[in-house]
Amino acid sequence: VFQNVNTSISSVLFPAMSKVQSNRETIRQMMRRSIKTTSFVMLPILMGIMAIAEPLVLTLLTEKWKLAIPYLQLYCLFYMIQPIQTANLQALTAIGRSDITFKLEVLKRTLSIVVLLLSVPFGVMAIAITNVFSSYLRSLINAFPNKKLFGYSFAMQLKDIAPAFILSVVMAGIVWLTGSILPFSNLVNLIIEVVIGIIVYVSLTLLFKVDSLFYLWDIIKGYITKKK
Numbered sequence: 001v002f003q004n005v006n007t008s009i010s011s012v013l014f015p016a017m018s019k020v021q022s023n024r025e026t027i028r029q030m031m032r033r034s035i036k037t038t039s040f041v042m043l044p045i046l047m048g049i050m051a052i053a054e055p056l057v058l059t060l061l062t063e064k065w066k067l068a069i070p071y072l073q074l075y076c077l078f079y080m081i082q083p084i085q086t087a088n089l090q091a092l093t094a095i096g097r098s099d100i101t102f103k104l105e106v107l108k109r110t111l112s113i114v115v116l117l118l119s120v121p122f123g124v125m126a127i128a129i130t131n132v133f134s135s136y137l138r139s140l141i142n143a144f145p146n147k148k149l150f151g152y153s154f155a156m157q158l159k160d161i162a163p164a165f166i167l168s169v170v171m172a173g174i175v176w177l178t179g180s181i182l183p184f185s186n187l188v189n190l191i192i193e194v195v196i197g198i199i200v201y202v203s204l205t206l207l208f209k210v211d212s213l214f215y216l217w218d219i220i221k222g223y224i225t226k227k228k
Contacts (some may be wrong), residue, residue, distance in 0.1 A: 017094030018062035028150040031087045039161040040212035044201045046076040047172035055190040083138045089143040171201040
């Protein structure tokens with residue numbers, strides 16, 4: 001799910017940035033919009049999957065896959081930071097700084113190998129946990145050059161995803177609590193939890209007037225108008 005959304009955004013973001021590569025302020029605004037919009041869509045999905053992981057796995061894959069639940073939840077955490085990685089790399093590539101991208105990739109791959117080698121003796125769960133940790137460290141590395149190039153630091157990027165993250169955590173907590181008291185089958189519980197999650201997240205974004213919601217709504221309205 002995440003890869004499809006991420007690939008779609010990347011395919012639009014890179015050519016758009018390339019057209020204005022000499023205007024660093026415009027690229028910074030594009031990065032911000034990309035990070036905020038992708039996070040607004042993906043964070044509630046990933047948080048929601050973490051909350052409904054048990055009924056989801058048991059419904060789709062049956063009881064014999066129960067041990068996969070914590071790994072599914074860990075890799076939801078892994079993908080939460082990916083919008084930042086994507087936007088930062090796209091911006092560097094768009095302005096023709098493939099030299100920086102190459103150096104970052106060498107550094108990140110080296111880090112990943114070191115982390116992997118250190119975690120292997122402790123088992124598969126340790127590998128999964130350290131991989132999540134290294135993904136956040138890799139995002140920090142990706143963002144480092146862009147503080148100077150675009151005036152858009154990693155801290156600023158985290159601030160931009162904070163509203164979607166906080167509301168997603170609240171939504172996931174409500175979904176998880178609801179699921180813990182529902183007395184129905186896994187399939188029924190799953191359906192109820194998904195519906196509650198959607199209602200809660202949309203309601204919270206409307207309540208707090210999260211701008212990404214209105215941005216996406218304007219895009220949808222424009223598309224419908226164009227189709228008509």
